[in-house]
Amino acid sequence: MAGRQVSLRSGWAIAVPVLLLCGCAAQPPKQLYGWGNYEELLYVSTTKVDSVAPEKQIETMKTDRASFASTGQRIPPGWRVHLANLYTQTGHLEEARVELEAEKVAFPESAVFCDTLLSHLGRPQQVTP
Amino acid sequence: MNLSKKAWLGLACLSVSLTGCVTPPPPKDYAAFRASAPRSILVLPPKNETVSVEGPYSYLSTVSRPLSELGYYVFPVHEVDELLKANGVMDPAEMHQIPLAKLREVTGADAVLYPTLKEYGSKYVVLDSVTTVSVAATLVDARNGEVIWTNAARLQLSSNGNNQGGLLAQMVGALVSQIINSKSDPAHRISQQVDVVLFETPGQGLLPGPYFGASAPLR
Numbered sequence: 001m002a003g004r005q006v007s008l009r010s011g012w013a014i015a016v017p018v019l020l021l022c023g024c025a026a027q028p029p030k031q032l033y034g035w036g037n038y039e040e041l042l043y044v045s046t047t048k049v050d051s052v053a054p055e056k057q058i059e060t061m062k063t064d065r066a067s068f069a070s071t072g073q074r075i076p077p078g079w080r081v082h083l084a085n086l087y088t089q090t091g092h093l094e095e096a097r098v099e100l101e102a103e104k105v106a107f108p109e110s111a112v113f114c115d116t117l118l119s120h121l122g123r124p125q126q127v128t129p
Numbered sequence: 130m131n132l133s134k135k136a137w138l139g140l141a142c143l144s145v146s147l148t149g150c151v152t153p154p155p156p157k158d159y160a161a162f163r164a165s166a167p168r169s170i171l172v173l174p175p176k177n178e179t180v181s182v183e184g185p186y187s188y189l190s191t192v193s194r195p196l197s198e199l200g201y202y203v204f205p206v207h208e209v210d211e212l213l214k215a216n217g218v219m220d221p222a223e224m225h226q227i228p229l230a231k232l233r234e235v236t237g238a239d240a241v242l243y244p245t246l247k248e249y250g251s252k253y254v255v256l257d258s259v260t261t262v263s264v265a266a267t268l269v270d271a272r273n274g275e276v277i278w279t280n281a282a283r284l285q286l287s288s289n290g291n292n293q294g295g296l297l298a299q300m301v302g303a304l305v306s307q308i309i310n311s312k313s314d315p316a317h318r319i320s321q322q323v324d325v326v327l328f329e330t331p332g333q334g335l336l337p338g339p340y341f342g343a344s345a346p347l348r
Contacts, residue, residue, distance in 0.1 A: 031198060032197065032198050032200065032340060032341070033197060033198065035194060038193075038194075039190065039191070039193070039194055042190040042193060042206065042207060043187065043190040043317070045190075045207040046174075046186040046187070046189050046190045046206060046207050046210065047183050047186045047187050047190065048186075076193070076194070076197050077193070077197050077201075077202045077203045077204075077205075078193060078197075078203055078204060078205030078206070078208070079205075081204075081205040081208050082205050082207065082208065085205075085207070085208050085211070107202045109168050109169035109202035109237070109239070110169075110202060110204070110237075111237060112234075112235070112236055112237025113204055113209075113235070113236040113237055113238075116212070116235045116236070117208065117212070120212075120215075
């Protein structure tokens with residue numbers, strides 16, 4: 001008896017705040033992009049709190065990309081540029097160039113920035129016309 | 130019975146903490162924002178008004194996701210920071226002084242977000258810790274320099290929220306949360322909630338960007 005009363009009251013205690021929270025929620029639940037480990041990698045890159053080898057980060061991003069593809073999630077803005085940066089750090093300039101060009105195709109807003117980065121990309125192989 | 134009392138107490142506390150949602154300030158004037166209609170946002174590293182060393186860049190790493198999910202092209206924060214540093218601008222406060230025309234020339238950004246970190250970190254008292262993150266941000270149209278949006282958000286969280294009573298339990302609670310906190314910065318996690326308040330509060334946050342809805346590129 002007492003147990004039932006407790007659970008009923010607890011139920012209300014949970015239900016009422018949940019209703020209140022629903023009223024405050026601003027965002028629809030669905031997401032535009034897949035995120036995978038990208039935010040963790042951003043944290044590692046910007047704060048340098050933990051050092052994770054660029055090769056390891058590249059592997060993580062490749063795994064995430066495969067996961068995005070298999071679940072139909074879109075790659076977020078800037079994601080390919082970050083991967084390009086990791087490729088540049090490890091001397092893979094051609095892979096970096098491919099990612100920067102892909103970012104321009106996916107997000108035309110990035111064109112000027114990607115061209116700036118491309119112009120800094122060491123000396124990429126000249127593509128013969 | 131004891132349990133239900135606690136449940137009601139929890140409800141009361143939660144209701145108090147939610148009153149900010151119930152009575153919002155009057156909606157902002159979005160006329161300039163609508164006229165500007167930026168497609169892309171360049172987020173500069175936050176100007177630091179705290180004593181925290183890692184705070185600004187920890188906070189910086191949290192903004193890409195909410196702004197992208199709001200439908201904007203968000204320039205990759207780390208690469209922007211590296212580009213500016215490679216050009217000799219080392220400090221976020223200096224970065225905030227770079228002429229818009231120059232930022233636009235190298236990035237093509239429609240708008241620039243200038244965040245300021247006002248509070249960041251945890252204060253430890255004997256049996257508890259209180260973590261505070263406070264951010265102010267201004268969005269400027271990079272084409273004409275007009276301020277199109279400004280907002281601020283501050284959140285505070287006590288680690289002492291789930292104690293079962295009794296001094297021993299409280300001491301264990303304080304110890305445990307300090308160990309966890311040192312491993313994963315609680316201010317970083319609160320930063321993500323600050324972003325929700327800062328960018329997504331109806332009538333105060335940002336208007337949705339061009340990719341909001343179903344039109345994000347598929348590849």
